[in-house]
Amino acid sequence: MGIKEDLAAAEQQPKCSAAQLRAYGRIWRTYVGLAKDSGNSGNRQLVIDSLNKNLDDIGIKATRGFQAYDPVVRSGKAKKYTALVTTISSDNDGGAGQAAAILNWMAGTAAIGTLSDAARDFAVITHFAEVARGFLDAPTDIAGMLGSIATAKPASAAQQQWQALATQWAPATTYAQDVKTDWVPTPGDDYDIPLVIDSDDDEFNS
Secondary structure, three states: OOHHHHHHHHHOOOOOOHHHHHHHHHHHHHHHHOOOOOOOOOHHHHHHHHHHHHHHHHOOEEEEOOOOOOEEEEEOEOOOHHHHHHHHOOOOOOOHHHHHHHHHHHHOOOOHHHOOHHHHHHHHHHHHHHHHOOOOOHHHHHHHHHHHHHOOOOHHHHHHHHHHHHHHOHHHHHHHHHOOOOOOOOOOOOOOOOOOOOOOOOOOOO
């Protein structure tokens, strides 16, 4: 099979499901991350276009990052893991309920639209972008951590676990190092969609 067949298979998955995003992550890793030309032959844009048709309904877009082989996920302003976690864990239960909601989405028993904006960003980052960057087991790792957070009491215990995820989990820490600067597309570049240049420099990825 080639990229077009792989993308067609991904498009048949339930829209914005954990399985679909993970499939897109593996496709990016194969045809962009591990490609000698970082997908500059057009494969990268094929993945971006296909994925964004699915992400459009939830207000999220994918594109390349500063490095041509890195994916970036945006919902208006880009955010760091720490910013997302601060929002999620500010709930009265410390974010335990949101952890449970993400797990329900991962299990396929809830649609991504049932998640909060921050949880939705978190879901797309961990299931598409981190897998695309080579952290193929990221969703499995996340499931274990979220399971612990979902049952954590009191609220402060859930908050502490969320903060630990954002500051100690390997994909989160390496991403903070990888994306110090946003990539700005060259005018007329046919291979990448435009980035929104934000007034604040808070950024997340994958």
